[in-house]
Amino acid sequence: MAAQTVATTTNSVDLGPAAALSCRECGHRVPLGPVFACEECFGPLEIAYDYSAYDTEELRKRIEAGPANIWRYAPLLPVPADVAEKPNINPGWTKLVKADNLARELGVTGGLYVKDDSGNPTHSFKDRVVAQALEAARAFGFTTLSCSSTGNLAGAVGAAAARAGFRSCVFIPHDLEQGKVVMAAVYGGELVGIQGNYDDVNRFCSELIGDPAGEGWGFVNVNLRPYYAEGSKTLAYEICEQLGWKLPDQLVVPIASGSQLTKIDKGLQELIKLGLVEDKPYKIFGAQAEGCSPVSVAYKAGQDVVRPQKPDTIAKSLAIGNPADGPYVLDIARRTGGAVEDVNDEQIVDAIKLLARTEGIFAETAGGVTVGVTRKLIENGLLDPALTTVVLNTGDGLKTLDAVASDTGLTATIRPNLDSFREAGLAS
Amino acid sequence: MAAQTVATTTNSVDLGPAAALSCRECGHRVPLGPVFACEECFGPLEIAYDYSAYDTEELRKRIEAGPANIWRYAPLLPVPADVAEKPNINPGWTKLVKADNLARELGVTGGLYVKDDSGNPTHSFKDRVVAQALEAARAFGFTTLSCSSTGNLAGAVGAAAARAGFRSCVFIPHDLEQGKVVMAAVYGGELVGIQGNYDDVNRFCSELIGDPAGEGWGFVNVNLRPYYAEGSKTLAYEICEQLGWKLPDQLVVPIASGSQLTKIDKGLQELIKLGLVEDKPYKIFGAQAEGCSPVSVAYKAGQDVVRPQKPDTIAKSLAIGNPADGPYVLDIARRTGGAVEDVNDEQIVDAIKLLARTEGIFAETAGGVTVGVTRKLIENGLLDPALTTVVLNTGDGLKTLDAVASDTGLTATIRPNLDSFREAGLAS
Known part of the structure; x- marks a missing residue:
């Protein structure tokens, strides 16, 4: 080869x-x-x-004047300068949703955001x-x-x-x-x-x-x-720019191969070095499904070696049993003061429904994993609810309908008349 | 009432x-x-x-400085000025995709664009x-x-x-x-x-x-x-702003109740009156499924009255047999020099696959209707391929998978080895 x-x-x-x-x-x-x-x-x-040629403020202006997709960050990516002119699907610049309802339910007071990558062209990161x-x-x-x-x-x-x-x-x-x-x-x-x-x-x-x-x-x-792999850096860039060129205090990122999490860290470090954001501590938390949690298991055991698992979880987009970047994820979680946690399938479904009910965002199972892990990290005291927190939703619920199907349905069935409506207790 | x-x-x-x-x-x-x-x-x-208070260039600047969603047009909509601060799902500012591959297949030389509303929060207009x-x-x-x-x-x-x-x-x-x-x-x-x-x-x-x-x-x-209904005006606003504050020459719009098409026309007229675009002729074409084509039938018969139909089509999001705004649609198509046309279910499926194959956009059946009708209008000489044309895709293929399922599948099945790969004729 x-x-x-x-x-x-x-x-x-x-x-x-x-x-x-x-x-x-x-x-x-x-x-x-x-x-x-x-x-x-x-x-x-x-x-x-x-990156030696860049003047910070010129670079910032160039980015802000760029297109509403990842190519606004072309100066920081392995692409030619005229990339936006070439035919591509031009993903990115997805919504960073201020999730006040979810924050209330989870007890987050420092500002909670969902980076919603279901808005990409094929609806995933x-x-x-x-x-x-x-x-x-x-x-x-x-x-x-x-x-x-x-x-x-x-x-x-x-x-x-x-x-x-x-x-x-x-x-x-x-x-x-x-x-x-x-x-x-x-x-x-x-x-x-x-x-x-x-x-x-x-x-x-x-x-x-x-x-x-x-x-x-x-x-x-x-x-x-x-x-x-460099494409994942754009998540870090967008989050910081959308926060007004500020680092968040805490990020909750799903782990499949672990590449996304490591590249988000790389992107944040680049922004600091380029002077685009002020340097300050941030914590990165990794999120796995219990049914495929090799990194979480290693983290909790205090080990540096990630032992492969045979995946068995509804979060199929995260089901990589032998994650190539697992050791790097452990490094980053420990270095930044974050953690790695996992949730089971029932908690994933609950979290999908929680996010939908509070913010109108229908996430893929991977989004259930990050929201569920956020809740668990608050409960066990590892994530500080008084700090600004960004949770990633990397996919779309329409692609994993089966995960919530058995648990989601009609709230009532009535005959087409007002009496039946009133009997069901639905009147205002 | x-x-x-x-x-x-x-x-x-x-x-x-x-x-x-x-x-x-x-x-x-x-x-x-x-x-x-x-x-x-x-x-x-x-x-x-x-709208009497508006200065054209101030208004343009205010819009351009607004958020990347429909609330950038708040000065033109029935909403309070601080609407962007209120909790809402903030749709809009979806991609206007320059569809050069599709243009080549259809023979459009004047510039073909797809306004892709599958990028909205719940993936439809x-x-x-x-x-x-x-x-x-x-x-x-x-x-x-x-x-x-x-x-x-x-x-x-x-x-x-x-x-x-x-x-x-x-x-x-x-x-x-x-x-x-x-x-x-x-x-x-x-x-x-x-x-x-x-x-x-x-x-x-x-x-x-x-x-x-x-x-x-x-x-x-x-x-x-x-x-x-006013929400549909934002499609007109976005298309013109994304074209550099220019009116397109031709638009192909799906018809369900007909409200969307009439409000797009209203939006274009407002932009002209406000001086945000230069006044010039434009043509609006309406697109229906043959299995629910009351407006198309009336248009072709030269009638002003729309006779209700019992819908029978895979384009269920357009299946309104008695469209309230049908007569207004007829007026607009005739006044602007457009037309109303319909395609059958097979043509809808073909058009969904054509759009996916050429532009990587997976449309709902309604998008198959507009793309299919565009093709038909070119064939019958009603749509001028030398003019700038915008085709609407108002929904997402993930919601109507069944429509293409019987017709879309594996291109080959092989054993996991190179011999089997070569036998299947897949080698480069």
Whole structure:
């Protein structure tokens, strides 16, 4: 695999302020290219930037005058300066909802906000990372966008590829529910069912990346992963800008692979270094489902090693049993004074309904996880209700209707007349 | 009913520039209040404004500095000036997508745009009108928000009421599909099943509005209809502002009751009168499903009277067989040089898939209707492909998955190995 990828590596690509790839473990630097693992130590590669040219106030003005999507932050992302002119799905600049009703129910007095990423084009935060991967694919001359997925990612890849005129080929287990197949297939790309489970799908994709049959293919979260992952930084940027260029005191972030949480921390650190926000302490809390809680278990046991689990939870978009960035999440939670907590399926459903009832936001199960964990962290004293807190909702309840279906229904059934209405106790 | 509503009528309410209610038929004016039919001629009441205080360039600046939602247009809507500070779901400022791929497929050379209202909080344009109705309800001292619905409206009312701290009570036929029940019920308001069909539900609601049992209830599209309907003007405002304060040449708008189309025309006329856009001709085209095409049939027959139909189409959000504003739609289509056209269910599905495949936008069946009608209007020479054209997508494909399910699926099924992959002809 290394031989193939190094061959296409070049620093002549224009990815804006992205200067090189740098190993998170050993610091080894390589030119920008479709590689994701360090050739020295096999550590994960991430983007190193050159931000030295920026004047803080000029940069702030440039951002504020930018488009109402993630490309307002183009100067901080691995994309060319004219990225907003290229065909992409342009996610981001989603609502930061001041959640006063939810704050009252949870006893938060310092200001509670929900960053609601269900407002993205395919209604999940995955649009942010896929939009980045697409720009990297374009820069590297790839013509096919690909991924393995059982949900949100498939839709995001299909939509982005369609709009950008890329071929897309998404791999899924062959026996997925029909609704999920439709959501992924409607964009007209190739949708290939693999006879096997999700692990078989992933194994096959790894094989394909190393083979000539997969030449010209950008797997958004494999060979394009360093670029893809940077999309999560935009959540940090938007939250701070929407708070009036201020850091929140506390953030509650879901954990799947852990990448999102680590990149949000990276984004906050960048804003501090660039002088766009005033430096001050902030705490990052990680949220998992009890049925897939390897990071939470490690955190509570005081361990640095994350032991894999076999997922069994309704929060399927977070069900990664062996999270690649788990150790980094532990570092960040401990360094910032946060924590990692989990909630069970019943608490997830309760939290989905709580958020809907108080703020009119219908979250995916992942949003139930963050809201449920926020409640639990307040109860056990780890999250300070007197501080400004931002909770992430990364997906849309319409995609996980089944999670709340058994518990949500008609409050009454009546005959079509006023007597029946009054008998049911519904009159004002 | 008139006695009850007149009792709560008052002009001391602060609804910004809204000056009075005025009958669309006879011009009779009454003070602002929760009334919807003229006491003189039973014609529909609509909002009359006093915009005389505005300086064009000051107004433009005020709008551009406003929030990224419909409240940037507060100076033109029946809402108080501080509306953005009140709890509401804040819809609008959705993407106007330059649809170059779709344009190529349809042969449009003058610029084709999709106004994509699936980006609203509950993923349909109904959030715009419900947000307006909510502010009217607040002004009139109502404490319950209500409607009859089988889909989008129920979710919009439930979400808005939840966020604003209103009671909500939504009436639906008791035997709706579970998915739709969940989407409406999750916001925690009362969801009442009526033993009967949708007509029975509507009849019951009319009875309730005239009865003391319904006192304090705002039915968004009945006694609050004049305010509710104004929400559709924001589509016109946004399209023009997003085009750089220019009128498009042609708009393709779906027709259910016809209210949306008439209010879009009203919004465009207001922008011209206020000097915010340069006056020039524009054409408005109405789009219906063949299975519910009373306005299209009347248009093609050259008639002014719209003969009711019994709906039978997959485009359920447009399935109003007796559209109240049908005659006004005919007037507008004819006056502006537009037309009214319809497409059948197969063409609707094709158009949903076309839009998804070309632009990565997964539309509700109503979006399939407008895209399908656009294609048909080009084919029959009624829509000029050399002119700037805006097509509305008013809802989200996730809500009408069934419409495309039978026709959308896996492109291949393979074993998890490269040989099987190559055999399927998938290699690059």
